[in-house]
Amino acid sequence: MKSKLFAVLVCLAVCAGFAFSAKTPKVIVTSSYGKVFVKLNQTANWTKCYTGMTLDENASIKTEAKAKAEIMLYDGSKLTIKPKSEMFIKILTDSQKALEQRAGKVRYKISKLAQGRSFECKTPTAVCSIRGTEFSMDIGENDQTELKVFEGLVAAIGTDGKEFEVGPGKKMEFLTNVPPEDPSSFDTEDNEEESKNQQESEKMATQAEINMDLSKEAVQQMAATEMKLAEYQQGKTIIDVFGKRVRIEEYIVRGSAVGLGANQYKMVVLNSRKDRFDWYTWIPTFANNFTSIAEANEWVGWRNGDVAPDNYLLSTEFGASNTVDNSKWGYTGGRVIDDPSIAQTQNLVFDNYYFKLNDVTMISYVPAGAAGSHINNFSTDAVWTVNDPSVSGTMTSAQFETWYNTGYLLPSGDDKMHSRFEFGFAGGTYTEDTYSIDDYGKVPSLTDYAGDKLKYNMELVMFYDGFTGTDKKIDLCVEPKIFMDSGLVK
Template structure:
C-alpha cells in the first residue's frame, strides 16, 4: 500500500513534465515512393506510413510528393512542398526547452499554435525565423533565396545578429542585398501559397489561445538563456542579449472589412491605346481565393469621351460585350441570342484556376500563356492574349497526372472556341524510370475566319470558300538521363505533321481530308512525305542556368511550333499558304526543306533578375539538294526585374517585365528580300513590356506597351497592300488600386 502511495505521488509530480513532451507525427503524404526519411546517422528509415512518429535527428526529403506533419499536443501543423529537405533537430521534453527544425532547401508552411509554454525555432542555412500563433511560409533555394512570407501575424526574422519584423502580407529574403520586409500584393501572396494548402490537416483546428496575462508577466522574468515561451523560432539567446530580451510586438489587428476589401477587390483606372485610338478605362477586378482555387472577374468600362454613353464604349472585335444577347431578337434568333449571352458572360472572367502545371490536377480558365505540348513541335509557348486588351479571349488549360498516365487539354476561347488541343502521355516504368511517350492532337476549325469577307485577293477568296480545318498530330519521347538538385539532363524527340480537312470544294481543291498535303505524288509510281517535321535534342539545368539545344527539320508548309505565341494573328496567313499549296502542289517553293539548330539559355539571380533568350538558326535545301539561306529564323527573349533590385529610394519600388519574340529576325536586320523596309516591330513581332511603380502600399502606377494587330469592324484582320497584317502599338497607362 505504501509503495502504491509513493508511486501515485511520483506520478503526480512528474505528470506535468511528461504532459509537455512534444511528438512530431507524419500525418499525410502523396506517395511513399516519392518520400525519403533518414535517421540521425544517415540511414534510411523503412516502412513509411500515416501516423508515423518523426524522431529527433530525422530528415524528411520530399521528391514528387508533399507531406504534412503535426506537433502533439500543442497542435502546430507543417506542410512540406515537393522537393523539400526538412529536419527535426530537437523536440521539447520539458518546460523551457525548444522545438527546433531546419529547412535546407524547398518550401514549407507552418501554422503555429499559440501555447503557454515551450519554444520553437525554424532555421534556414543562414537565418532563423519564428512567430506566435502565425501562418507563414519559407522558401529556400540554396545560394539564391531564403525567403520568409507571412499571411497572418508578425514574424521575427534574424541573420548574423540583425533582426527584422515581417508582418502580414510581407516577404523578406535573407540573401537579398537589403535585408528588409517588402509589401506584397494579394495576388503575389496567393501565388506563394498556391502549393501549400493542407490536404488532411486543418489550420482552423490549430489552437490560438493566448497565454494568461499573469503567466505572460511571470515569463518576462525567466532566465533569458531559455527559449521565449510560446515562440515559434524566436530569437536565439545571443540575439536576445543584443536586443535586451525585447520581444516583437504582435501585428495590429486590421479591420475585417478592410482586410477583405484589400484582398478581394482590385481596380484599374487609366488610359489605353487600341488601333491607334486612345481610350479611358475603369476596370473592376474582384478576386476570390480559397486554397488552390482562385478566381477573378474582369468588369471593364473602356470609352473615348463619355463613360455614361454605352455607344461610346469600346467593342472588342466589334462585339458589344455588355449586351448579353439583348442585341438579338430572341423570338426569331434564340440561338444567336443565347450564344451572345454566354460569350459576353465568358468575357467577364479574368481567370478561374485550381492548382498549377505539374500538379496531379490543375485547370485554368482565362488568359492562357506559354502553353507547350510535348516538346513544342506542334504547340510551343502558345498564348491566347497577345492582343489583350484589344481582343480578349477566355481560354481553358486543364491537366491530370496520375504518375504513370496523364493528359492535358487546351482550348483557345470559351466565348468563340476554335482551337482545340490535347496530349495523352504514359510513363511505362514510373516511378523507377520516368521516360514518357506522348501523343498530341490539335485542331483549328476556323483558321480562315480572320479573312475579310469582301476580300478581292484570289488566294484569300479561295481560303474563305474552301474553309479548311487544320488537323495536327505529333508523337513525342522524353528520356531523363539524370535529375538532381544541381543539374539535370533530359533527351527528347518529337515528330509531327498536318492532315487538313477541306469543308467545301473550290477551284480544283476537293472537299474532304487532303492527303495530298501530307503525301506528295511525284509520279504514278513514286510518292514522298511532305509538310511534316521532327526535332531531337536535350534540355535541363546547371545550377541557376537552364538550357535547351535541339535540331529541327521540317518540310513544305509545316513549321516547328506551328501553334506559337503569334499564331492567333498568323492563322489566316497559314490558311492562305495551305490553299496555295493545294492549288499548285508542284510549285518548287513548297518543296524546300528547312533545318537548323535552336538554342536557349536562361538564368535567375537571387530572384531579382530572370533572363531567358533563344534563337533558331536555319538553313534550307531546295528540290535539287542545294543549300540555301533560310528566312525562317526566330528570336525570343524575356527579362524580369523584381522590386528591390536597385537599393535606392523610389527606384527600389520599381519592377518590370519585357517579352520579345520575332520571326524573320536576321532578314529584317539585313533588310533582305521581302523584308526590305520592315522594322523589328511589326506583325511578325510579339512584344509586351510592363513597368510597375509601387507608389504606395495600395497603389501601383503601371505602363504597358504591346504590339497589336489592327482589325476591321467585323473582327477580321486588316491587311496592307503587301498582304501583311496591319499593326499598331497599344500603350496603357493605369493606376492599380489594391485598397
C-alpha cells in the first residue's frame, strides 16, 4: 500500500512540478475539423491546428473552405470559427480581452464579465464591446461586417465612431466609409440560421445532460454489483465441474418445532441449477444436550483421545435428494469405549452403518453376535452386507474392504482430484463421483490439492440406474468443511 501511495505522490509531484514551471493556457482548441491552421505568434509560420492545442496572446487561427474550429477561452467563452475565417488573439488578461476577426464568420458565446473588465471584438469595419452575450460577426466582401445578436446586448461602433446598442434578434451591417443604419430585426434566413445554431448548442447541452445522467446511473448500478459481489464472497454461487452455475444455500436448524431433540441440530444445504434442484442434510445427534451450536461443534469431530469426552456423537446421519430420488446413509449406536491396550484409550465406535438408495439398503454393517452386541474391535466384530447380486452372504471388514476397493476408479487420471466408486447393486449400476473443484469448476491436480485441501469445493455426483429424477443423479456442491465436519472427508 505504501509503495502504491508513493506512486500516486510521484504522479502528483510531477504534476505539481509541471504546474509550477508552466503557465495556464489562455485558449484551448476544443475542436478542429478540416484545414485549420494556427500561427503561434505574429512572426511564426502557419502550422496545422489540432484539437487540444493551446494558444496564447498574439496567436492567430484560420480555417479554409469546409473547415471549422472551436476554441475556448480560459474564462469559459466559446468561439466557433466557420469556414474561410481568421481570428487574431490580441490581448487576453483578466481585466481586458481583445480579439480581432480578420475574415469570415465567427460565432461568439462570451461568458458574463465581472465589473471593471472589458471584452472587445474588432473587425475591419466595426468594434463591438460585450458584457456577456451570444452573437456572430460575418466579414463579407470589401470588409463589410454583419453583426447578429442572439442573446444579451452588444455595443457596436462603426468606422464613424457612432455607438449602437444591438439587442437579441437584431442585426446591423457595417460598411467601409458608409455610416451604418440602425439595427434591424432578423429575417427568415437569419431565423433559420439561428435555429440551426440553437440545435447545435442544444446538442452540446444534451451531451452534458447525458454525461451527468450516465455518471449517476453508474453509481446506482454499482449498488446492484455490490449485491452480486456479496453472494460470490459468501460462496452462495459457484460454477460446477460441468461449467454450470450452482447456487448454494446453507442453513442450520434446531428445536422441537422441526422435530429435533435438544441434543441435535440439522444442517441443510440446498443446491440449485438451471435444470435441477438437489439438497443435502446432516443431523448429528449427541449423547448430551447442548445450548449452542458452537458448544456442540467442539465435539462434532471428536473420534478418540486420552480422556473421556464431555460430549460425543450418538449418530451422524445424512440425506441427499434430487427432489425425486434419495440417498441416505449414516452411523448409529455411537459409544465411547475405553481400551487401555491402544495409545489413545478413549475411542468413539458406531455399532451400525447403512447406505440406502431410494430407501433400499445397499450397504450396511451390524455387530456380530446376538442382538444387543456391540462392536469393540471393528476388524473382528463388524458384519457387512452388500446388495450386490454377485456377493452371497455377509462379509467381514477385510472382505468388505476388498469388495469396496474393486469399485474404486480414477477416471480423470492418477493426478486429478476426481475419484469414482462403481458398484453393481441389485437395482442397477451405482456410481459415486467425487470432484474437488475450484471456484470456477476446475479440477485440481493431486499435488495442488495436497498443498491446500480446504481451498477447493467438493462436488459429489451420485448416479443410479434405479433413480428416476433428472439425469438419474443427485449432484451436490458443498464446502469441504461441511463434509469434513460430517466425517465424509478426512
